Amino acid sequence: MGYICDFCGDQRSMVYCRSDAACLCLSCDRNVHSANALSRRHSRTLLCERCNSQPASVRCTEEKVSLCQNCDWMGHGNSTSASSHKRQTINCYSGCPSASELSSIWSFVLDIPSAGESACEQEMGLMSISENSAEKAWASSENASGSARVNDMASIDKPSPWACSSSVLELNSAAQVLDQPVGSANVALPKSFCPGTKGPGLYEDDDLYQDLNMDEMDLNLENYDELFGVTLNNSEELFENGGIDSLFGTKNMSGADSNCQGAVAVEGLSVGVVNAMQPACSNGASADSIMSNKTEPILCFTAKQAHSNLSFSGVTGESSAGDHQDCGASSMLLMGEPPWCPPCQENSIQSTNRNDAVMRYMEKKKTRKFEKRVRYASRKARADVRKRVKGRFIKAGDAYDYDPLNQTRSC
DNA sequence: GGCGAAAATGCAGCCACATAGAATT
DNA sequence: TAAATTCTATGTGGCTGCATTTTCG
Numbered sequence: 062m063g064y065i066c067d068f069c070g071d072q073r074s075m076v077y078c079r080s081d082a083a084c085l086c087l088s089c090d091r092n093v094h095s096a097n098a099l100s101r102r103h104s105r106t107l108l109c110e111r112c113n114s115q116p117a118s119v120r121c122t123e124e125k126v127s128l129c130q131n132c133d134w135m136g137h138g139n140s141t142s143a144s145s146h147k148r149q150t151i152n153c154y155s156g157c158p159s160a161s162e163l164s165s166i167w168s169f170v171l172d173i174p175s176a177g178e179s180a181c182e183q184e185m186g187l188m189s190i191s192e193n194s195a196e197k198a199w200a201s202s203e204n205a206s207g208s209a210r211v212n213d214m215a216s217i218d219k220p221s222p223w224a225c226s227s228s229v230l231e232l233n234s235a236a237q238v239l240d241q242p243v244g245s246a247n248v249a250l251p252k253s254f255c256p257g258t259k260g261p262g263l264y265e266d267d268d269l270y271q272d273l274n275m276d277e278m279d280l281n282l283e284n285y286d287e288l289f290g291v292t293l294n295n296s297e298e299l300f301e302n303g304g305i306d307s308l309f310g311t312k313n314m315s316g317a318d319s320n321c322q323g324a325v326a327v328e329g330l331s332v333g334v335v336n337a338m339q340p341a342c343s344n345g346a347s348a349d350s351i352m353s354n355k356t357e358p359i360l361c362f363t364a365k366q367a368h369s370n371l372s373f374s375g376v377t378g379e380s381s382a383g384d385h386q387d388c389g390a391s392s393m394l395l396m397g398e399p400p401w402c403p404p405c406q407e408n409s410i411q412s413t414n415r416n417d418a419v420m421r422y423m424e425k426k427k428t429r430k431f432e433k434r435v436r437y438a439s440r441k442a443r444a445d446v447r448k449r450v451k452g453r454f455i456k457a458g459d460a461y462d463y464d465p466l467n468q469t470r471s472c
Numbered sequence: 473g474g475c476g477a478a479a480a481t482g483c484a485g486c487c488a489c490a491t492a493g494a495a496t497t
Numbered sequence: 498t499a500a501a502t503t504c505t506a507t508g509t510g511g512c513t514g515c516a517t518t519t520t521c522g
Contacts, residue, residue: 435508436507436508437491437492439490440489440507441508441510443489443509444488444508444509444511445509445510447510447511448488449487449510449511449512450487450512451511451513452486452510452513453487453488454486454488454510454511455487456489457488459488463511465511
């Protein structure tokens with residue numbers, strides 16, 4: 062309790078930035094993430110008040126404490142009395158909301174210091190960012206929807222195809238009460254979605270989707286033979302032979318059991334992503350960037366499945382979102398029709414989507430590489446705004462040819 | 473199939489500077 | 498022994514150049 066901010070090292074950290082893998086106080090959160098248009102896209106959420114190292118995914122209204130998925134399970138999964146606690150999902154935000162705005166979303170957080178003015182307005186006044194296109198986009202977006210975006214939670218709750226692309230500061234509903242016990246709760250997967258993916262209608266009645274988000278699937282394709290005893294030289298062969306269909310039961314999906322198997326397989330390999338869940342469309346990035354966002358791994362499964370079927374060996378308490386930043390997160394399989402989706406009458410469309418998905422998957426896999434973990438968010442923040450000449454840092458005041466803040470060149 | 477050229481890919485190194493941590497006073 | 502000061506090593510991202518691998522004729 063009371064861990065200090067990674068940036069200033071002074072204030073108590075309250076929010077967790079997945080992109081930076083950093084715990085920040087509210088002040089530094091605003092400072093760091095108002096630096097430029099890219100940093101403003103960083104998705105943040107409250108810090109787990111129990112372990113103080115992982116992003117909180119739920120708020121236990123009974124205990125009045127924000128918990129990451131692991132702590133949530135530890136606290137609620139084993140106790141029959143505690144498992145009935147009502148919990149709220151804690152969703153991510155991006156941009157640089159003011160304290161009052163944060164208070165409105167996280168009404169349960171009482172100690173957010175009040176700010177006299179909009180943080181964005183305040184910070185932007187100090188910034189030297191010129192009016193580039195991104196900035197204009199921000200401004201226009203802010204003007205267009207304004208504070209209503211923050212306050213109008215009810216409207217956000219109703220998924221809109223444009224929810225992801227149009228909302229710069231998307232503060233999804235923080236009041237999605239989870240009445241289900243842990244064992245069956247899909248802890249932190251709001252039914253938000255992005256353009257390019259199937260709409261909510263597809264998912265709502267799909268038990269498979271409720272329990273398993275396959276975004277991380279492709280990362281494990283190389284190891285399918287180990288997992289399933291299926292010998293495949295590579296994933297191309299897997300696709301060509303319809304192997305993925307047989308692996309995931311597309312052709313003979315029989316319900317929960319196969320669902321569980323798939324989930325276990327995925328979780329077993331990408332278990333490190335467990336604590337890095339977040340709403341798929343929690344920031345203002347375009348749908349495309351979200352779908353290919355390596356730094357925002359998405360994996361959702363039930364806590365019950367995780368603990369009853371999974372071995373967590375090899376996962377240490379030191380694991381953090383940064384460790385899993387690029388677990389090869391690919392949403393490619395979700396683009397278009399998912400391979401395990403039962404056949405429907407729109408076979409031609411499905412086939413096209415599938416082919417597209419396969420092609421995108423192959424392209425993604427081709428370009429995929431594991432990113433390093435950022436150890437010091439403060440250093441990253443400085444490097445992100447440092448001027449360069451041919452990629453090299455320059456002395457302060459020297460002529461530069463690249464300014465990350467302005468995306469312009471001085472010569 | 474073997475060969476060479478071209479294209480694609482991977483990766484180390486460079487830069488300035490704030491800062492963590494060790495060493496010294 | 499603790500505090501203050503000094504010194505050294507480290508890490509950060511974009512770009513370049515070189516080495517290696519792949520593709521093509």
